[in-house]
Amino acid sequence: xxxxxxxxxxxxxxxxxxxxxxxxxxxxxxxxxxxxxxxxxxxxxxxxxxxxxxxxxxxxxxxxxxxxxxxxxxxxxxxxxxxxxxxxxxxxxxxxxxxxxxxxxxxxxxxxxxxxxxxxxxxxxxxxxxxxxxxxxxxxxxxxxxxxxxxxxxxxxxxxxxxxxxxxxxxxxxxxxxxxxxxxxxxxxxxxxxxxxxxxxxxxxxxxxxxxxxxxxxxxxxxxxxxxxxxxxxxxxxxxxxxxxxxxxxxxxxxxxxxxxxxxxxxxxxxxxxxxxxxxxxxxxxxxxxx
Numbered sequence: 052x053x054x055x056x057x058x059x060x061x062x063x064x065x066x067x068x069x070x071x072x073x074x075x076x077x078x079x080x081x082x083x084x085x086x087x088x089x090x091x092x093x094x095x096x097x098x099x100x101x102x103x104x105x106x107x108x109x110x111x112x113x114x115x116x117x118x119x120x121x122x123x124x125x126x127x128x129x130x131x132x133x134x135x136x137x138x139x140x141x142x143x144x145x146x147x148x149x150x151x152x153x154x155x156x157x158x159x160x161x162x163x164x165x166x167x168x169x170x171x172x173x174x175x176x177x178x179x180x181x182x183x184x185x186x187x188x189x190x191x192x193x194x195x196x197x198x199x200x201x202x203x204x205x206x207x208x209x210x211x212x213x214x215x216x217x218x219x220x221x222x223x224x225x226x227x228x229x230x231x232x233x234x235x236x237x238x239x240x241x242x243x244x245x246x247x248x249x250x251x252x253x254x255x256x257x258x259x260x261x262x263x264x265x266x267x268x269x270x271x272x273x274x275x276x277x278x279x280x281x282x283x284x285x286x287x288x289x290x291x292x293x294x295x296x297x298x299x300x301x302x303x304x305x306x307x308x309x310x311x312x313x314x315x316x317x318x319x320x321x322x323x324x325x326x327x328x329x330x331x332x333x334x335x336x337x338x339x340x341x342x
């Protein structure tokens with residue numbers, strides 16, 4: 052049996068540091084690298100990033116949309132890259148942001164099954180059909196040692212219009228965080244009240260052998276962390292470093308020191324390519340800043 056994602060993530064962070072590098076081959080970046088906006092250019096870009104970084108960073112995060120736009124040939128590029136990245140020791144977080152109900156959500160969660168041709172370690176999901184709609188993905192993750200990162204408090208303009216809306220006395224974002232806290236709490240099931248923090252405080256929010264496999268996405272460029280992450284029991288994916296304005300100081304300001312945070316950076320590393328040594332150096336600078 053494969054170890055739960057949370058345990059594998061904690062081990063990867065201990066060995067390699069917490070940095071997550073996004074693989075986002077959008078058109079301006081392909082042009083910057085002198086590559087065509089075609090499956091051939093996509094493959095050269097992706098191969099360069101995987102070859103340069105999969106042996107050193109803890110997590111690689113390919114954005115599925117940039118591969119889907121090239122059809123079946125684009126997905127074939129991603130399928131090969133995911134397998135090679137995992138073989139080199141990196142965990143692969145598929146940035147898919149999928150969210151649906153029933154058998155459709157179950158099908159999306161197949162990315163977490165080891166027999167899937169594009170099997171990954173974890174994926175991002177959207178809870179806005181209700182956190183309970185993600186239960187098929189939670190079940191699949193538990194069965195196969197996978198992980199989920201659930202959109203909770205993102206920092207894109209306008210996000211607060213929905214995420215700050217109230218459900219009773221809690222914001223929508225807090226409802227999402229509480230649901231994920233429940234998934235990391237033994238014995239909690241969907242429909243139960245939010246877990247008592249006193250009962251889950253031992254799970255903590257720091258790296259260790261008890262790190263849960265279910266995390267949340269909270270933007271690194273927020274003015275303040277306006278959700279309670281106490282006792283989450285799992286990791287926080289914090290996108291927005293670098294080109295979007297986030298810094299290591301923002302991570303400490305929002306989450307404190309030593310929290311189980313996976314800081315994500317894309318353009319500030321990818322812009323250094325296509326030279327492999329330059330890519331590694333850019334990732335190394337971020338890793339050192341986050342140490």
